[in-house]
Amino acid sequence: DAGVTQSPTHLIKTRGQQVTLRCSPKSGHDTVSWYQQALGQGPQFIFQYYEEEERQRGNFPDRFSGHQFPNYSSELNVNALLLGDSALYLCASSLLLWSYNEQFFGPGTRLTVL
Amino acid sequence: AQTVTQSQPEMSVQEAETVTLSCTYDTSESDYYLFWYKQPPSRQMILVIRQEAYKQQNATENRFSVNFQKAAKSFSLKISDSQLGDAAMYFCASLQGGSEKLVFGKGTKLTVNP
Numbered sequence: 001d002a003g004v005t006q007s008p009t010h011l012i013k014t015r016g017q018q019v020t021l022r023c024s025p026k027s028g029h030d031t032v033s034w035y036q037q038a039l040g041q042g043p044q045f046i047f048q049y050y051e052e053e054e055r056q057r058g059n060f061p062d063r064f065s066g067h068q069f070p071n072y073s074s075e076l077n078v079n080a081l082l083l084g085d086s087a088l089y090l091c092a093s094s095l096l097l098w099s100y101n102e103q104f105f106g107p108g109t110r111l112t113v114l
Numbered sequence: 115a116q117t118v119t120q121s122q123p124e125m126s127v128q129e130a131e132t133v134t135l136s137c138t139y140d141t142s143e144s145d146y147y148l149f150w151y152k153q154p155p156s157r158q159m160i161l162v163i164r165q166e167a168y169k170q171q172n173a174t175e176n177r178f179s180v181n182f183q184k185a186a187k188s189f190s191l192k193i194s195d196s197q198l199g200d201a202a203m204y205f206c207a208s209l210q211g212g213s214e215k216l217v218f219g220k221g222t223k224l225t226v227n228p
Contacts, residue, residue, distance in 0.1 A: 031214065033214055033215075033216075035216075040220070040221075041220055041221075042118075042205050042207075042218030042219050042220050042221050043159070043205075043216070043218050044218070045215045045216060045217070048214045048215070055214070056213065056214055056215055058215065088157060090159060092159075092216075094214065096214075101214075102161060102164070103214070103216065105151075105158060105159035105160075106158070107156065107157050107158045108157045108158070110157075
């Protein structure tokens with residue numbers, strides 16, 4: 001059973017460009033959350049997708065957008081990249097239940113903005 | 115708003131010894147969960163242990179146990195019989211009941227000396 005997978009592993013972009021990161025959830029999971037982890041910091045919640053809709057959002061600007069596909073995979077898009085967007089982007093998947101449900105994390109995509 | 119504070123940027127322990135990592139949190143909610151995650155150099159965030167706030171009994175997972183002091187809003191992780199493979203970044207995190215947004219501390223880097 002494959003766990004959460006993310007692509008690409010590493011990415012280098014320049015300021016002003018746009019980037020798309022991809023995530024495939026763990027088998028049987030229907031919910032995908034995205035986190036940004038700056039160097040030396042803990043992850044920060046960007047948003048979560050369920051049933052192809054954004055269900056919850058953290059304090060990130062509209063430059064950060066996402067999408068979830070019918071097969072539950074997800075994309076994170078970042079427009080007009082800034083140097084400060086350089087970070088490890090983590091995807092986590094879970095099965096939405098009425099109470100707590102464990103989030104399983106992928107290995108992340110390291111984004112460097114030059 | 116939930117906050118999580120880890121006051122120890124780095125800790126070290128001798129192999130086979132015991133180490134305790136500290137975490138304090140703040141929340142106005144009565145329904146919440148607390149977690150310790152391990153992030154090795156491979157970057158993949160791994161759940162170490164979970165504590166439901168409504169449970170008085172401290173959670174234990176093999177060599178890992180927590181000291182949950184609800185009134186003091188303290189949630190420390192004890193690692194017994196430390197192994198070289200325990201070396202990693204450890205993050206304390208909280209989750210409000212019904213939410214998918216994990217709130218992380220800044221992490222503690224644990225070094226295990228042979």
